[in-house]
Structure formats: structure tokens, C-alpha cells
Amino acid sequence: MGYGDICHTGLSLGLSSCDTANRQKKSSSKSDPFLPYLTLSLSPEVRYQAAATKETNPYQRQATSLTELSSFSNSSVKRERDASTGEEVEDEEERVVSKEISDDQDEEGACARKKLRLTKEQSATLEDSFKEHSTLNPKQKQALANRLNLRPRQVEVWFQNRRARTKLKQTEVDCELLKKCYETLTDENRRLQKELQELRAIKLTAPVYMQLPAATLTMCPSCERIAGGVRDNSSKSPFSINGTKSHFYSPFTHPSAAC
DNA sequence: AACGTCAAACTGAGCA
DNA sequence: TGCTCAGTTTGACGTT
Numbered sequence: 001m002g003y004g005d006i007c008h009t010g011l012s013l014g015l016s017s018c019d020t021a022n023r024q025k026k027s028s029s030k031s032d033p034f035l036p037y038l039t040l041s042l043s044p045e046v047r048y049q050a051a052a053t054k055e056t057n058p059y060q061r062q063a064t065s066l067t068e069l070s071s072f073s074n075s076s077v078k079r080e081r082d083a084s085t086g087e088e089v090e091d092e093e094e095r096v097v098s099k100e101i102s103d104d105q106d107e108e109g110a111c112a113r114k115k116l117r118l119t120k121e122q123s124a125t126l127e128d129s130f131k132e133h134s135t136l137n138p139k140q141k142q143a144l145a146n147r148l149n150l151r152p153r154q155v156e157v158w159f160q161n162r163r164a165r166t167k168l169k170q171t172e173v174d175c176e177l178l179k180k181c182y183e184t185l186t187d188e189n190r191r192l193q194k195e196l197q198e199l200r201a202i203k204l205t206a207p208v209y210m211q212l213p214a215a216t217l218t219m220c221p222s223c224e225r226i227a228g229g230v231r232d233n234s235s236k237s238p239f240s241i242n243g244t245k246s247h248f249y250s251p252f253t254h255p256s257a258a259c
Numbered sequence: 260a261a262c263g264t265c266a267a268a269c270t271g272a273g274c275a
Numbered sequence: 276t277g278c279t280c281a282g283t284t285t286g287a288c289g290t291t
Contacts, residue, residue, distance in 0.1 A: 115267055115286045135279085157268060160279075165266085167280090262291085269284070275277095 118158070122148045126155070130162050 118126070129136075129144055136144065136159055138152075145152040 117266080117287080138277095154267085156278090158266095161266065161268085164280075164282095260291105262289100264289080265287090267285085267287100270282085272280090272282105274279085 116154075118150075122150065126158050126162070130159065134163055134166070135159065 125148055126144070129140075133140070136155065141152045141155050141159075144150075145155045148155070
């Protein structure tokens with residue numbers, strides 16, 4: 001929610017010293033930090049959700065008083081990790097939002113942005129919706145917001161953050177894959193270097209092979225035998241193909257084991 | 260109390 | 276102009 005959004009609250013404005021401090025931190029270039037900053041006396045979240053307490057859908061019923069709102073979490077919210085997903089699970093019974101918060105909001109205005117925490121039901125519904133489609137059209141957004149008793153902007157932000165989390169997770173998975181790929185390639189490279197050294201040693205100790213064009217000699221990495229393009233029937237040679245057909249190794253038909 | 264993590268919310272840029 | 280995304284801020288909460 002941008003600061004401009006507060007224009008739609010319909011609430012009176014008031015001076016806020018702490019918000020001035022916030023403002024100074026956030027965008028010193030945009031405004032004179034020493035100018036007093038105007039804020040609303042009630043945050044949009046409180047206004048919206050408090051208004052919604054008159055509604056009757058399950059999410060709204062759940063928020064039948066300010067003490068039950070899926071909102072400001074300077075309450076003693078007990079959270080536990082879902083072992084399988086790592087997602088947070090909140091114990092609804094532990095969710096107690098003090099009435100003082102709303103009173104403070106009324107009296108002193110929204111000093112800083114207050115963080116709300118979605119209820120388990122809200123999160124679950126949003127998750128379900130996200131599974132169906134990771135983006136929402138305005139109608140879907142509005143419908144979901146109505147259903148969950150949230151502002152459309154909150155639904156929008158949730159989807160934004162959810163997409164970001166999904167992308168981050170995917171990036172981590174890709175990163176792991178690339179790491180494994182790198183390790184495999186490194187191993188293969190090491191092995192090939194070793195083979196190359198061995199071949200060079202062979203080249204020095206077995207001059208007969210030097211007579212063959214270099215391109216006709218290859219070593220199969222799987223069986224580690226040298227094969228020649230020219231049929232070599234000298235079965236006594238340690239590099240002979242034992243009468244079998246030539247054993248060519250093609251890197252194209254035998255791609256790297258990596259990846 | 261300090262620190263780390265997570266998620267809600269904000270901001271600015273890019274795009275159709 | 277509205278939407279999405281990447282990056283950032285912020286507050287709550289858990290851990291040490």
C-alpha cells in the first residue's frame with residue numbers, strides 16, 4: 001500500500017512524530033525530513049477489518065471483535081513450524097490481539113505501518129487459490145478479498161510475495177542442480193585429464209602407434225580401451241580389439257555423464 | 260538483549 | 276494507466 005492509498009480512507013489527518021521519523025528514514029530525498037508529516041489516525045487495515053466485523057462470512061465471523069482480527073501481531077501469537085512444509089502454522093487460540101492496539105490507533109494515529117498476520121484459514125485459502133492460478137485478475141482479486149475479509153491490495157501483495165517466494169525456491173533448486181552438474185563435470189574433467197596423461201605416456205613408450213594418424217586413435221572412456229580407425233588385427237597388442245569390430249567412442253553418441 | 264528469519268507492506272522501474 | 280517484479284523496509288517472533 002503506498003502512502004497515496006491513505007487518501008482513500010476518509011479519515012481525518014493528524015500529526016505524527018514517529019511517522020515523521022519513519023519518513024526521514026525512508027525517503028529523505030523526497031521531502032524535507034524536518035517538516036511534520038501528516039498521517040491518518042486509523043490505519044486502513046484497522047478501518048477495513050473493523051468495518052468487516054459486521055459481516056457474516058466465516059472469515060468475517062472469525063473477526064467478530066478486534067481481539068480476534070487476523071491482524072496486528074503484537075500479540076502473543078504462538079507459531080509452530082509445519083514439519084513437512086516448513087510453513088508457519090499459527091495457533092488460532094493463542095492469537096490474542098489486544099484492544100489497546102485499536103485504541104492506540106484511534107488516539108494516536110497509525111505511527112508506523114502495523115503488520116497484520118493472516119489467519120490460518122486466510123492463508124490456506126490464499127494458498128489454494130495460488131495453486132489454481134498464480135496471478136489474479138481484478139475480479140478474482142476482489143472476490144478473494146471479499147471472501148477473506150481483506151482489502152484487494154492485501155490479496156495482491158500476498159500474491160506478489162508468494163510468487164517471489166516460489167521463484168526464490170525454484171532458484172534454490174536450480175542452484176543445487178547446477179552445483180551437482182558442476183561437480184559431475186569437474187569429476188569427468190579430472191578423469192579425462194588423467195586419461196590424456198596416460199595416453200601421452202603411451203605415446204612415448206609405444207612408438208608404433210605414432211605411425212597412425214592421431215585422429216584414428218581414441219580411447220573409450222567406458223571400457224578404457226584404445227580403438228583405432230584403421231583396423232588393427234594384431235591381437236597381441238595390449239590395445240588390440242581382440243578381433244571384434246572397432247570400438248569407436250563418439251562424444252556425440254556418448255554424451256557426458258554430467259547433466 | 261541481540262540476532263536471525265519470515266512475511267506483510269512499500270517503492271520504483273519496466274512493460275503492455 | 277494499471278500491473279508485475281525486484282529490491283527493500285519493517286515488525287513480529289523464535290532462538291541463543
